[in-house]
Amino acid sequence: MSVFGKGDDWKPPQRPDCACREHEEDVLGLVIPNADWDADPTFAELLGTGSLGVSAIDASERFMTVLDGPSLGPFHWVMWAADEIYGCYEDDAVVSVDRALAEQAGVELVEWYDREEFRIGAAGLCRSGMLAVVARALQDPRIRVAGGDGGGAVVQDGA
Numbered sequence: 001m002s003v004f005g006k007g008d009d010w011k012p013p014q015r016p017d018c019a020c021r022e023h024e025e026d027v028l029g030l031v032i033p034n035a036d037w038d039a040d041p042t043f044a045e046l047l048g049t050g051s052l053g054v055s056a057i058d059a060s061e062r063f064m065t066v067l068d069g070p071s072l073g074p075f076h077w078v079m080w081a082a083d084e085i086y087g088c089y090e091d092d093a094v095v096s097v098d099r100a101l102a103e104q105a106g107v108e109l110v111e112w113y114d115r116e117e118f119r120i121g122a123a124g125l126c127r128s129g130m131l132a133v134v135a136r137a138l139q140d141p142r143i144r145v146a147g148g149d150g151g152g153a154v155v156q157d158g159a
């Protein structure tokens with residue numbers, strides 16, 4: 001299945017050669033509900049905290065193994081979402097943040113790697129488009145609806 005070594009020459013695509021549906025400038029003004037803030041912040045304000053961002057993953061981390069499971073990958077981006085972002089989602093949401101990310105156009109694979117770190121396979125997205133994907137996932141109201149079982153089967157009501 002996975003071919004190790006393949007993909008290590010991946011570089012983040014640049015506009016206009018990327019596959020992004022949207023870019024950062026399209027989403028900076030989106031208001032993202034956040035229970036921890038007095039007033040719901042815009043996506044730009046969330047980025048401004050430094051608690052949220054993306055960066056291209058090092059080629060040496062293109063694949064990873066969780067516990068003794070199969071190798072996962074390839075991953076292209078790391079997304080971090082630290083303390084200022086916690087209020088944007090419920091831990092037991094009916095749709096988890098990684099699931100919301102995985103549903104976005106251009107995203108092939110998401111692994112919620114750590115409390116504040118997601119690894120994302122999205123070879124065709126540039127950095128700006130990856131940020132737009134993050135904004136759309138955080139805007140998804142389902143991530144703020146408690147009652148999920150933490151990753152089991154979720155009935156999807158297609159938009």
Ligand SMILES: [Zn+2]
Nearest residue numbers: 018020126129
């Ligand atoms: Zn792009």
